[in-house]
Amino acid sequence: MIYSYIEKGILRRSIIIIQLFLKNKICLDDLIQELEVSHMTIRNDLLYFSEHYSSYIDYLYTRSGKIQIHFKKEIDLCDILCDLLSQSLFLRYLFLALMEETISTRLISNRENISFSSAHKLFNHIQQFIEEESLKENECKKRMVLICLSHYIPLDTLSDIFDPNWLDQAMRLSNQILGDKIVHKLNQTQLMVAIYLYFDRATLYQLEIQKQDFAQFLSIEEIKSLIPRLGLSEEEQETEFFFLSLIIYYLSESDTHNPLTSIHPNIQFKLESHPEFQKLRELIFAYLPLNHSVFQTHLFYYVLQKFLTFQKLGFPLQLAFSKTYLLDYLQQENYQQFLMSWEMENPQYSNNEDILFEFFYYLELLEEYNNIHKYIYIVSPTREHFHMIYNILTTLIQNQMIIIDHHHYHSIEEIPKENQDQNTIIVCDRHIREQESTQIIPFSFNHLNEDLLEIHRKIYNIDEESKS
Structure with a gap:
């Protein structure tokens, strides 16, 4: 992995600034333990941030063993990371080597004014990384690394x-x-x-x-x-x-679609016809607690599609400094089992840590959607009638946690039983309503306001007592 070769000080400061940016407050002792450095090293890093990034930060202080920071609103984490990583001689000379510029220990030593032994160590690290990632033989992966490095x-x-x-x-x-x-x-x-x-x-x-x-x-x-x-x-x-x-x-x-809207069936069919995509979907279903609604969203298909794409390309477009965070997932049994099964069936992929981390992160995000969103099916006698109801609901319901299925169902029986759970709402034309259920809401244009109010109550779990 590339993180084994980036200079330790630059890597450490990058990890610290990411954690501070995301959390605003972190425990000093936890950071010392995680990074395996001294109290003074962290103090020096914080002093460095205060001096070099004063224009990015409103305040930074340590109190009662907690490091607290507040960044200015307009600041982008990417800008700070790029500034830190631009100091890496390893990344700079790796880029030159992959562009097939002639580099040597002596050239690095003279140009950077560092000792011959330090330059020799850097040169060896570059050669080791190129060999480790098989970049001489893999043109696609080599270009991906170059494109990634150009970000920093x-x-x-x-x-x-x-x-x-x-x-x-x-x-x-x-x-x-x-x-x-x-x-x-x-x-x-x-x-x-x-x-x-x-x-x-x-x-x-x-x-x-x-x-x-x-x-x-x-x-x-x-x-x-x-x-x-x-x-x-x-x-x-x-x-x-x-x-x-x-x-x-x-x-x-x-993809500009609302990530939680239902994916178009034509796109879904094309993606699922690919055997690797189908197998990946099955493994996720087997090991991770995602419900049927999530499996039909744009975000779900985008996440799987992106994971498979970058597995094939071999390297991410940006670095995620994922090692620490990836361990959190791999300590969970269901993610462990998923990864073991995936690696067993796909030994051709190297499972880059950043690609894997992003994939797990989005799957966790989809898990969170399980219990907080609703999925609405529409049952209507004609296609025209369906479109009228669909357009009304999509216009009025501006909530990304609510998915309105764009399939047209002629009867409730057409909706798969496995797709019906406590988060399901079935909006059914009053004339074809076939059964009583708390999930089914009758709908007609003659009772438009009343029926829309009932849908609203069902979506937000407003009970009978609240109605009165």
Whole structure:
């Protein structure tokens, strides 16, 4: 893992600043124990933050064994992390090595004014990481590492290694592709680097990715119309376009749907037709307590799709400093069992810690949705009638914890029994209501206000006494 090679001081400060940013208050003794450092080391790190990031922080102090901090509202954690990681000589020279610049112990020692032994250790770490991650043989993974590192390394300090014409073209194309999409400036830098690597490496090194694994949710038509073709075969060119399309898709987080709305059945069918996706879904169902409603949301399918994608690409787009947090999941039996089963059935994947952590984090988030959201089914005689009810409910119910199924059911019997639980609400046309149940709410346009009020009461668990 890359965290084994990043300088200890930089890694430690990154972990501390992440915890402070997320929690605002942490226990000093817990931090000392977790990081296995002295009280004085933590004190020095806090002093460093106070001096170097005073413009980011309203206040930072230690009282009664607690470290408390308050960041200014407009501050982005990513900016602080990038500043810390930009100091890493390991990341800087790893980037140069992967760009196939000539580096040596003597060059590092002279350029950075460090001892020959320190430079030799750094050089060896770079070679070890490249070998450990099989980056010489895996062009796709090598590009992913370069794109990830470009998030943290100030590229203006390395301008002499880039071809200025390709760099200008990559910058122009990245601006054109992203257009009005709201993305972090560093994500835009990453896309620019991805396009630059296409110009720089596509004719020299062959990318190997299985395009059919991504065809279910990804289109390359936009890229085809914008990115100039190179002297590649049709197969090689399509692979390059698929790779760039994947980078664009995940850098711009292109799915603008409410993450908890029901996924369109056509997309669901395409994804579930893929055997790996189907198996992953089965394992989650077997080991994690998610209910049926969660299994039909955009977020669920996006999380699975992203996990499988980055397993195949081999490296994340950003570092998550996940080792500490991943251990929290792996101490839970259900996550342990899931991971053991997944690794047993998919030994070809290395299970990068950051990719795994993000996956578990989102699954935990979906677990939390289990008990707090409602799932609404609509039963109506005609498609037109269904659309009228659906449009009314989606307009009035602006709550991401409430999912309105967009399938049209002609009768209550059509709704699978396993999909009905205490969080289910069935809005049924009064003329075809077939049974009595506390889950079923009759609906008609003649009683519109009354029926909408009843739906509201059911959603928010307002009991009979509260009505009066």
